Amino acid sequence: MHRMQCESSRHYDVVVSEGLLSAGNELLPDAVGERRALVVVDHAVDALHGPALRRTLPDATIMVVELTEQTKSIEAVLEVCRQAHEAGLGRRDLIIAVGGGVVCDVVSVAASLVRRGIPYVCVPTTLVAQVDAGIGLKGAVNFAGSKSFLGSFAPPARVLVDPTLLATVSARDLRCGLAEIAKVAIVRDAALFERVERDGAALVARAFQDVAAGPVIEGAIAGMLGELSLNAYEERGYARSMDFGHTFSPLLEECSGYTLRHGEAVALDMAVSSAIGVEIGILDVADHARIVTALTGLGLAVCSPLVTVPLLASAMERAAAHRDGDLNLVVPDRIGSAAFVKSADGVPPAVLPRALARLTAMRRDNLPGHHHT
Amino acid sequence: MHRMQCESSRHYDVVVSEGLLSAGNELLPDAVGERRALVVVDHAVDALHGPALRRTLPDATIMVVELTEQTKSIEAVLEVCRQAHEAGLGRRDLIIAVGGGVVCDVVSVAASLVRRGIPYVCVPTTLVAQVDAGIGLKGAVNFAGSKSFLGSFAPPARVLVDPTLLATVSARDLRCGLAEIAKVAIVRDAALFERVERDGAALVARAFQDVAAGPVIEGAIAGMLGELSLNAYEERGYARSMDFGHTFSPLLEECSGYTLRHGEAVALDMAVSSAIGVEIGILDVADHARIVTALTGLGLAVCSPLVTVPLLASAMERAAAHRDGDLNLVVPDRIGSAAFVKSADGVPPAVLPRALARLTAMRRDNLPGHHHT
Numbered sequence: 001m002h003r004m005q006c007e008s009s010r011h012y013d014v015v016v017s018e019g020l021l022s023a024g025n026e027l028l029p030d031a032v033g034e035r036r037a038l039v040v041v042d043h044a045v046d047a048l049h050g051p052a053l054r055r056t057l058p059d060a061t062i063m064v065v066e067l068t069e070q071t072k073s074i075e076a077v078l079e080v081c082r083q084a085h086e087a088g089l090g091r092r093d094l095i096i097a098v099g100g101g102v103v104c105d106v107v108s109v110a111a112s113l114v115r116r117g118i119p120y121v122c123v124p125t126t127l128v129a130q131v132d133a134g135i136g137l138k139g140a141v142n143f144a145g146s147k148s149f150l151g152s153f154a155p156p157a158r159v160l161v162d163p164t165l166l167a168t169v170s171a172r173d174l175r176c177g178l179a180e181i182a183k184v185a186i187v188r189d190a191a192l193f194e195r196v197e198r199d200g201a202a203l204v205a206r207a208f209q210d211v212a213a214g215p216v217i218e219g220a221i222a223g224m225l226g227e228l229s230l231n232a233y234e235e236r237g238y239a240r241s242m243d244f245g246h247t248f249s250p251l252l253e254e255c256s257g258y259t260l261r262h263g264e265a266v267a268l269d270m271a272v273s274s275a276i277g278v279e280i281g282i283l284d285v286a287d288h289a290r291i292v293t294a295l296t297g298l299g300l301a302v303c304s305p306l307v308t309v310p311l312l313a314s315a316m317e318r319a320a321a322h323r324d325g326d327l328n329l330v331v332p333d334r335i336g337s338a339a340f341v342k343s344a345d346g347v348p349p350a351v352l353p354r355a356l357a358r359l360t361a362m363r364r365d366n367l368p369g370h371h372h373t
Numbered sequence: 374m375h376r377m378q379c380e381s382s383r384h385y386d387v388v389v390s391e392g393l394l395s396a397g398n399e400l401l402p403d404a405v406g407e408r409r410a411l412v413v414v415d416h417a418v419d420a421l422h423g424p425a426l427r428r429t430l431p432d433a434t435i436m437v438v439e440l441t442e443q444t445k446s447i448e449a450v451l452e453v454c455r456q457a458h459e460a461g462l463g464r465r466d467l468i469i470a471v472g473g474g475v476v477c478d479v480v481s482v483a484a485s486l487v488r489r490g491i492p493y494v495c496v497p498t499t500l501v502a503q504v505d506a507g508i509g510l511k512g513a514v515n516f517a518g519s520k521s522f523l524g525s526f527a528p529p530a531r532v533l534v535d536p537t538l539l540a541t542v543s544a545r546d547l548r549c550g551l552a553e554i555a556k557v558a559i560v561r562d563a564a565l566f567e568r569v570e571r572d573g574a575a576l577v578a579r580a581f582q583d584v585a586a587g588p589v590i591e592g593a594i595a596g597m598l599g600e601l602s603l604n605a606y607e608e609r610g611y612a613r614s615m616d617f618g619h620t621f622s623p624l625l626e627e628c629s630g631y632t633l634r635h636g637e638a639v640a641l642d643m644a645v646s647s648a649i650g651v652e653i654g655i656l657d658v659a660d661h662a663r664i665v666t667a668l669t670g671l672g673l674a675v676c677s678p679l680v681t682v683p684l685l686a687s688a689m690e691r692a693a694a695h696r697d698g699d700l701n702l703v704v705p706d707r708i709g710s711a712a713f714v715k716s717a718d719g720v721p722p723a724v725l726p727r728a729l730a731r732l733t734a735m736r737r738d739n740l741p742g743h744h745h746t
Contacts, residue, residue: 001388002591004598006510006528006605008381015374074451074486078516081447085517092697113447113482116513116524116607137379140489143451144458151489152525155379218375225377232379324465 010155014135014221016214020123020162021052028056028096031121031158036060036093038084040107042067045099045125048168053098060096061087067102070258072141074150080110084118091115094157100126101133105151108139112154119157125165127177127208128263131184131220135159136228147250153233163217166208171299174204176263178298179245181216183270184223186291187241190336192219193294200298238323241338244330245270248307251315255306267295271302272312275355276347277331287335292362303363309352316344383528387508387594389587393496393535394425401429401469404494404531409433409466411457413480415440418472418498421541426471433469434460440475443631445514447523453483457491464488467530473499474506478524481512485527492530498538500550500581501636504557504593508532509601520623526606536590539581544672547577549636551671552618554589556643557596559664560614563709565592566667573671611696614711617703618643621680624688628679640668644675645685648728649720650704660708665735676736682725689717 037060046064063083097107104122111120124134140151185193199212227242249265274291277283320327329341410433419437436456470480477495484493497507513524558566572585622638647664650656693700702714
């Protein structure tokens, strides 16, 4: 018997810097250097930033794609691969994604395949992508009717985060980004949670064009990467605190016919998961109230007719199947810290209806109404 | 700036064992365990081993594909992904390749994509695959007219090598496998080279159904994995001694219209690279003669009308482009050891014609004629 050892050690930097596409800014040209570059943008980004991009990277090939969360597919990935081939990209050349999570996903999978992996750079243009979807190494596309069935783990060469790009992002999408920021804060960063409580609503109102934006985005990125780096390739199991808010949310999104955005589903999931935490005795009522109040303060719903006991039960089964048989439900045990409920036995049958009743009562008694805008 | 560290440490075993598909052999069932398995075979393997496979793995889904080195494509990969989806494979389930390098390649890329990477097992059925194409972590398919343009680095879960499966392999294909074995021997294992000199021709004659087969296959695998493990993901540059015989051979194959098999092109390349070694003064004439005699003794050609100075010069340029600008020509400096000629400056213009003349003279003066069968 012969044992083959496969060791890999790579790193990349996520740089937060304003004015990336302003005249004279050299961050993006420096990231490219003398190499060939294929830049992939969607129509919306092209309309907003196309001219500035072409001025910043005059020698790059620009490819405009039309993609949504529902239509991101392996065909879109292969179209990027085809353009990479036509642009003559070699093993050290570069693909650059400028856009939201979908564009980052498609580019990440394409770059992982071209010549068994060429470098790629992400320039996320939505808040969700800047703090979550665009800064990690996981990319995936839908296939054969299954969401994210095909994908890869491909570390980017670099991620460039520019908060000024958020000026045109809708309030609804900013709230979705704040849901992911709240996730990081609740499970590992109490100081970041305080910032979200204090500055979150104003940041939405000012589209993150505010001095308070930097520390919130930086804090979220630091937390996200800190967590990811513990288990970058998910070789060390599926107990991941970044799955907080991601046990019930996939099924919620699906059952809403994707009228619910990912971040909105994550907010509902965090509210329920925290309520479960109270019911199983690991989170105190005051901390739960702070979580629910913070989410509603951001304009995120914590209750929905979609959230029912049977749906929660189905989602738990599905999550366990996805996590190698273990539920690994992430539940905060205080603000800034989380525990795992390893198996479904840890959530007795009576807990789900009581958790839902608790949330409904809180909304009725204490919280203002809210809606998606 | 936030730095993200991505560490990966994995290993897999290559097990050499006879009678894998014999009744009562539990190696393959044990590798699958309780998991679902999709087995991918080509028509030739299905005709030879289909019944034994179905008896060995009665619960597996068997997928029969029609593939050649020229037609292996991303579409074939996606067809495997589609079958994996239909078979309901989860993140811990398994795809099993039973076949030559092409089937192993396609399965390796498919498995790397499904759910961002699921386990796969290789059961290589050709000598080339048993000592080279089927035991590493690199997989690739052709795309947009370019050979191996898309691919991945995906370590298998396990490789099961059964020399009895070689009984039906043609002499020509066995010679191609021996070319890869000679490669490993020449650059790092003088004892293995002696075995090839002594036993190689008889092993071809007996289709490796001989006690001498085990040590030769084991030695080649040990050398190949030992070399690969130094730089499994090619993150540490492109100076790789396993590229011996792989600088001129890709263009030779292409210029032959793929009538030359890969191993045959590798043999021509090794003969030329070694002759270059003599001309630049790093390999002595006696060791060069041993290499040439060993290759011809196996029935491998060391001269061809295809091997011309302009072709060698073009191939060197192309290899340098593929190796990040550096030539990194691998040249043995004695039997069992190799050096790198880092840049084209190390091969002055007069060297190529003199190396070719040296080979031609050796063939004319000392060596028996030979042909492909």
